[in-house]
Amino acid sequence: xxxxxxxxxxxxxxxxxxxxxxxxxxxxxxxxxxxxxxxxxxxxxxxxxxxxxxxxxxxxxxxxxxxx
Amino acid sequence: xxxxxxxxxxxxxxxxxxxxxxxxxxxxxxxxxxxxxxxxxxxxxxxxxxxxxxxxxxxxxxxxxxxxxxxxxxxxxxxxxxxxxxxxxxxxxxxxxxxxxxxxxxxxxxxxxxxxxxxxxxxxxxxxxxxxxxxxxxxxxxxxxxxxxxxxxxxxxxxxxxxxxxxxxxxxxxxxxxxxx
Numbered sequence: 001x002x003x004x005x006x007x008x009x010x011x012x013x014x015x016x017x018x019x020x021x022x023x024x025x026x027x028x029x030x031x032x033x034x035x036x037x038x039x040x041x042x043x044x045x046x047x048x049x050x051x052x053x054x055x056x057x058x059x060x061x062x063x064x065x066x067x068x
Numbered sequence: 069x070x071x072x073x074x075x076x077x078x079x080x081x082x083x084x085x086x087x088x089x090x091x092x093x094x095x096x097x098x099x100x101x102x103x104x105x106x107x108x109x110x111x112x113x114x115x116x117x118x119x120x121x122x123x124x125x126x127x128x129x130x131x132x133x134x135x136x137x138x139x140x141x142x143x144x145x146x147x148x149x150x151x152x153x154x155x156x157x158x159x160x161x162x163x164x165x166x167x168x169x170x171x172x173x174x175x176x177x178x179x180x181x182x183x184x185x186x187x188x189x190x191x192x193x194x195x196x197x198x199x200x201x202x203x204x205x206x207x208x209x210x211x212x213x214x215x216x217x218x219x220x221x222x223x224x225x226x227x228x229x230x231x232x233x234x235x236x237x238x239x240x241x242x243x244x245x246x247x248x249x
Contacts, residue, residue: 028224032224035223036192038170038173038227039192040192042092046088047088055080059080
């Protein structure tokens, strides 16, 4: 199983093994970008949730001047 | 007092982003919805304080954030270890078929100090500028920048651990192996 993982990684990063210096900042930026993507993806999921009726009801009720 | 139709529509349009912020901030959907409702009521009661033509969303976020913090401080006096209970709640919350990687992310987010989480959510997710986020939080722009930076590197550290784990056998297998000994 670990063998397969290694092969897959080698395929994705053919030059990873020989790429010595300078790899770290690149990885860092990559991680930062991925964090940003994940944060927005998580947030988008929340944004796409339908607005609960209580909010439309509330605003409509107040809109009719029916103040409790 | 009754909102004119344009204002009603603008408030309704702001609800999804207010909810997303409140849910991410509090870690609880019910509490978040209460916060959003209180925010709308307060906004309507103080609508004369709102300067027409300025950013309505930023104004609403400011109200919500202040409500959250006064409630947070109140709870803190009542209950010890508010951060611990927050982390617990946030992990319980994933509903609506939230995927596992989001759950990992939420768990990591829950481990951030709340001022860092708040800054990151405003700038990195809600799309506010550093300046707007600073106005919302009532602090200096530099403070927001450093909070966002610290939040990002903390998250990178927390999630890097997860990535290393992902390279091995999947978690279920590993957990099973560990259980066997």
